Amino acid sequence: MCGRGWSRHSFSRMMKNEMIAMILAGGQGSRLGKLTRTIAKPAVPFGGKYRIIDFSLSNCSNSGIRTIGVVTQYQPLELNSHIGNGSHWGLDHKDGGVTILQPHSSLDGEKWFEGTAHAIYQNISYIDSHNPTYLLILSGDHIYKMDYEHMLHFHKRKKASATVAVIHVPLTDASRFGIMNTDNTDRIIDFEEKPAKPKSNLASMGIYIFTWEVLRRYLVESHATGQNMDDFGKNVIPSFLANGENVFAYSFNGYWKDVGTIESLWEANMAFINPDHELNIRDKSWRIYSKNPVAPPHYLASGAKVKESLIVDGCYISGEINHSIISQNVKIGANSVIKDSIVMANTVIGKNVTIDHAIVGEHAVFANNAQIVGDQSIEVVGYNEIVGGLNDEAE
Amino acid sequence: MCGILNLTESRLATYPLTRHRPIASLPFCSRYRLIDLPLTNLTTAGVETIGVFTHDNLRSIYDHVRSGKEWGLDSLHGGLFFFSDPGADGGRNGVSHEGDIFNYFNNIAFFDKSESEYTVIMGTRMLCNIDVKAVLRHHIEQGAEITVVYKSTEVQNNEDKNESCLTIDEDGHVRGLRSCSMSENMGQLFINMDIYILKTELLTKLIRNAVAESEHCNLNDVLHQAIVNLPSNGFEYTGYLKNIDSVEAYYQANMDMLEDRNMTALLKGSQIIHTKVKNEAPTYYSRSSDVEDSLIANGCMIHGEVSHSVIFRNVTIEKNTVVNSSIIMQGSSIGSGAELHYVILDKQVRIEPNTKLVGTKNKPIVIEKNSVISRIAEGLTTDTAPLKNQENTINTPNIETLFSRK
Numbered sequence: 001m002c003g004r005g006w007s008r009h010s011f012s013r014m015m016k017n018e019m020i021a022m023i024l025a026g027g028q029g030s031r032l033g034k035l036t037r038t039i040a041k042p043a044v045p046f047g048g049k050y051r052i053i054d055f056s057l058s059n060c061s062n063s064g065i066r067t068i069g070v071v072t073q074y075q076p077l078e079l080n081s082h083i084g085n086g087s088h089w090g091l092d093h094k095d096g097g098v099t100i101l102q103p104h105s106s107l108d109g110e111k112w113f114e115g116t117a118h119a120i121y122q123n124i125s126y127i128d129s130h131n132p133t134y135l136l137i138l139s140g141d142h143i144y145k146m147d148y149e150h151m152l153h154f155h156k157r158k159k160a161s162a163t164v165a166v167i168h169v170p171l172t173d174a175s176r177f178g179i180m181n182t183d184n185t186d187r188i189i190d191f192e193e194k195p196a197k198p199k200s201n202l203a204s205m206g207i208y209i210f211t212w213e214v215l216r217r218y219l220v221e222s223h224a225t226g227q228n229m230d231d232f233g234k235n236v237i238p239s240f241l242a243n244g245e246n247v248f249a250y251s252f253n254g255y256w257k258d259v260g261t262i263e264s265l266w267e268a269n270m271a272f273i274n275p276d277h278e279l280n281i282r283d284k285s286w287r288i289y290s291k292n293p294v295a296p297p298h299y300l301a302s303g304a305k306v307k308e309s310l311i312v313d314g315c316y317i318s319g320e321i322n323h324s325i326i327s328q329n330v331k332i333g334a335n336s337v338i339k340d341s342i343v344m345a346n347t348v349i350g351k352n353v354t355i356d357h358a359i360v361g362e363h364a365v366f367a368n369n370a371q372i373v374g375d376q377s378i379e380v381v382g383y384n385e386i387v388g389g390l391n392d393e394a395e
Numbered sequence: 396m397c398g399i400l401n402l403t404e405s406r407l408a409t410y411p412l413t414r415h416r417p418i419a420s421l422p423f424c425s426r427y428r429l430i431d432l433p434l435t436n437l438t439t440a441g442v443e444t445i446g447v448f449t450h451d452n453l454r455s456i457y458d459h460v461r462s463g464k465e466w467g468l469d470s471l472h473g474g475l476f477f478f479s480d481p482g483a484d485g486g487r488n489g490v491s492h493e494g495d496i497f498n499y500f501n502n503i504a505f506f507d508k509s510e511s512e513y514t515v516i517m518g519t520r521m522l523c524n525i526d527v528k529a530v531l532r533h534h535i536e537q538g539a540e541i542t543v544v545y546k547s548t549e550v551q552n553n554e555d556k557n558e559s560c561l562t563i564d565e566d567g568h569v570r571g572l573r574s575c576s577m578s579e580n581m582g583q584l585f586i587n588m589d590i591y592i593l594k595t596e597l598l599t600k601l602i603r604n605a606v607a608e609s610e611h612c613n614l615n616d617v618l619h620q621a622i623v624n625l626p627s628n629g630f631e632y633t634g635y636l637k638n639i640d641s642v643e644a645y646y647q648a649n650m651d652m653l654e655d656r657n658m659t660a661l662l663k664g665s666q667i668i669h670t671k672v673k674n675e676a677p678t679y680y681s682r683s684s685d686v687e688d689s690l691i692a693n694g695c696m697i698h699g700e701v702s703h704s705v706i707f708r709n710v711t712i713e714k715n716t717v718v719n720s721s722i723i724m725q726g727s728s729i730g731s732g733a734e735l736h737y738v739i740l741d742k743q744v745r746i747e748p749n750t751k752l753v754g755t756k757n758k759p760i761v762i763e764k765n766s767v768i769s770r771i772a773e774g775l776t777t778d779t780a781p782l783k784n785q786e787n788t789i790n791t792p793n794i795e796t797l798f799s800r801k
Contacts, residue, residue, distance in 0.1 A: 048677040049693070087464075273679070275696065281676045282694070292672045294465075296662045297425030297690040297706075299655070306686060310677035313426070313693055316655075325677070 017096065019152055019209070020132040021065050022123070023056050024116055025140035026073030031261045034382035035361060039078040042140030044265070045344045045362065047272045047281070048310045048325045050290045051082055052259065053140040054089075057098075058288045060138075061089045063148040067096030067130050070140070071119045073103055073112070088291045101126060115230030121219045132212050137232065139206040143268060144256040145279060145286055151209055154250045161214040161245040164188065164237065165207035167252050177203035178233045180249045188247040191237050202249055205256060208232060214245065255279050266359055266378045269325055269342045273310055295328055303334055319349070333368070350388070361385065396531060397511035397595060398437040400430070401614060402449035402456070403495040404520045408640050411763050412741065418639060419519040420455040422724050422742070424652045424662065425692040425707050428459050429639065431670045432524060432661075433517040438466040439666045440527035443473030444509045448498055448614075453479045465669045473509075478502045494612040499602045506599050514598050516591045516618070522637040522648055523588065524661050524668065530630045534592045539628035541597070541621055543569060544590035546636045550577055556640065559587040559619075561629055569627040572619055588632060591618050635660040646739060646759045649705045649722050653688055675708055683714050692725075699729070713748070720756070738762065 029041025036044060042053035053070075060068050068091060072079055079100075086098030101123050103112050113119035120127070120137065127135060134155065136148055146165070155163040166180050174195070180202045181190040192198070218239060222229035229235045240247050255278040259265040271277060281288060295314025300306060305320040314329035319336030326332070327344045333351035341358045349355070350368035357374030360381045366372075367388030372379050381387055406413035412421060419430040437445055445468065447456065457477065462469040480498035506514065513534070515527055525544065534542040545561050555577065562571035563585050572587060605617045621627070635657050637648040651657040662668045675694030680686065686701045694709040699716030706712075707724045713731040721738040729735065730748035737754030739761045740746070746762075747769040754760035762768060 275679050275681075287674050288676075289674045292674065294667060294669050294672065296658060296668075297692045298678070299653075299658075299690050300686045300688070302688045304687060306680040306684065307682050309680050311680065311691075312677045321680075 017067055017130050017132050019065060019134040019136055020067040020127065020130050021060050021136040021138055022120060023068060023070045023138045023140045024119060025053055025070050025079060026113055026119065027141055028074045029260065032265065033262060034380050038075060038383060040072065040075045043079040043082055045327060046143060047269060048327045049312045050288060052143065054288055054290045055143050056138045056140050057089045059146050059148060061091055061289065062286050065148060066093050068098045069101045069123060069126055070098060071101045071123065076102060082291055089289045096130065099126065116232045117219065117236045118230040121223060124216065127212065135210045135212045135215060137208040142256060142258050145254060146252060151250050155209045158248045159246060160248040161211050162240050162247045163209045163250050164247065165205040165252050166202040166249045167205055167256050169201050169203045171198060171201045174198035174201050174203060179203060182249045186248050188241065188249050191241060193233055204233060205252060262359065262378050262380060266342065270340065273308060273323060273325060293328060396442050397509040397514045398442040398445040399514060399516040400433055400445060400447045401516055401518050402447060402451065403613060404518055409642055409645055411761055412642060412645060416455045417449065417451045420459060421645065422707060424649060425690045425705055427668060427670045429519040429522065430456060431668050432522065433519055434466050435666060435668045436525050436527050438468060442515065444511065446476045446478060446505050448478045448495065450480055450495060453477055459671050465671055476505055495614055496602060496605050496612050496617065499614055500606045503599055503602060506595050511595055513592055514595045518589050520639050521588045522639055523632060524634055524664065524666055525590065525632055530592050533630045537628045540625040541591055541593045541627040542630050543622050543627060544588045544630045544632050545585040546588060546632050548584050548586055550582060550584055558638065561585040561587050563629045567628050569622045569629055572623055585629065589615055642761060643757060646722065652690060652705065653703060673708060
């Protein structure tokens, strides 16, 4: 697991618990419809062999962060079993490692997380037990590669209390994001949540570094005075600005995608097929790790036709695959045609099946001759769904 | 039950693939190593303590197996233990003139400490997927001193090889052991798979006795004698078996996996074979790719034509190439316009553009690890391999063996 990461890891041992990360993975992602009915959005499969949260976890691992709390709430089962003890990301350290933090009840009452910052407040004792100088807040919802150590250097250099990672978005899209207005030293002077008339195009990526001592004080004091401090974007950052704290914007220039809707998830996957994709998934110096189930190599039978596609271990393919992503252990029968689609793991597809412009959930079954064609919008077949007649059930 | 992986297997027969690695480390079927099979068989049967005995340098085995985590061997109980005796006579070929018995004798404390009633002994040369628990049940039910696993096979008259064969009577008792030439014998043969189950106590006794007689021998020789002299039973294995005793057998075993029934029997049937997990991206097939009847691992970039081949991880196959009936190991790359038929490329081989290599089914061309092969001459085949342009090939050890004649 070390290899090229050796120098990074020995360095990280030096910085030890200077910064720990909290990944907010409790989001429901309701706009993903069927795909998040039974699993949390961070656990949604991506790119054939990853889940969305793999990107944040791998970034942490590659950035030398050794202690990570993953805050879960909505449908955590799949997510918990995926993360396990973090060994798949090289995060099963003796000191720290990955800890799954779920809401729990206590003498003070129930503690469901009311918002991003509230979830951190509820886990103060976990953070304190690692005694970090800085706290990195991440969302488990985004596809990107980022070195958090660079951001920490920026945070220290600017002597900031809080640093918000921002990305340049087209001005026309800016009203969908939280927009930061900065001065010429990157200091944030104004923050607007989804502004109708955006003044800049610096959108918050939902990635924050806080000096823990400062954030802790805000969270504890506001709780004592009954002030609402539930959300980082809506409450914490505006409150920091109002009190004249040093809040800086850290510009990120790489690929970053919030796959919040079916369309954006499909588009991000389709773009991911391209070997020249900006994410550079084959770059060995910044690998994206995942939990890899054991499966034999995939087999393309005589008669198989695979063009411009990604295929993963364990598949058995007799049909025609065109510009699609096929995940682990998928079986595709003869004369079936898969086009511009994503087929998630363990799906069985019979013969003469047509799938076009669709996202197929894990463990789905397609009977012979079944057809799923997305016309105006992307068709979604849910997990374990069965498509097609029962009379000629696929082998 | 305690397990022994007996890796003092001769490497000579599978040269040059085993010039720098033991048979146990031979890459197999796109993502495995031969050692994965016995390791999985043992752990699936609930064996928690496994001793790996070898004369070889352990690096490639240890690098692959590590703590045994992938096989669930990194637990509180038992685990993997390595016993290497490279001093014997350099361990150059995996065998030593002095035999391996002293390695077992010197580490006999391992057997005593394991506190297991039974010990199972396996190697890696006999490629199989066996239910070790069933062998143990058979052993206990039959009440024999030693149970030896065999495969019953009909001899194909054209095979030119020797096998160690058992004589077994109608009741399943072992009556004899002999080496038989497959070309001379016809009919039913019981091939000895060198998999044994016996009481740990008996095994240590056999090892001590052999050393007391101060004969230089191998554990397998001791067991061969014992199954004839002590009441022993045969257990018939009915699954897929290949004796990896030559490059051709190794090639054939890989090609066999292209047939789903063989692959299911060996790798994904009742026991799914575990191996070291790597984080590779999915394999990309471009618009110009054309792949049929092939096994392909993760992490590859395929732009060319591939048929009836076994491709390992991280292989790049450029446009306008033809790869047919070949085995391409991890990290190799094949330049555009190249053509390979019946070739085994070891790890990290680079085939320069427009190179043509043509072997035959019975004599596949083997290109050694880290070689760079450039275009040598127009229409080069195995029959016409000229050596005069050798300066074009960098780092290709012993070029004569690379282009073996039919």
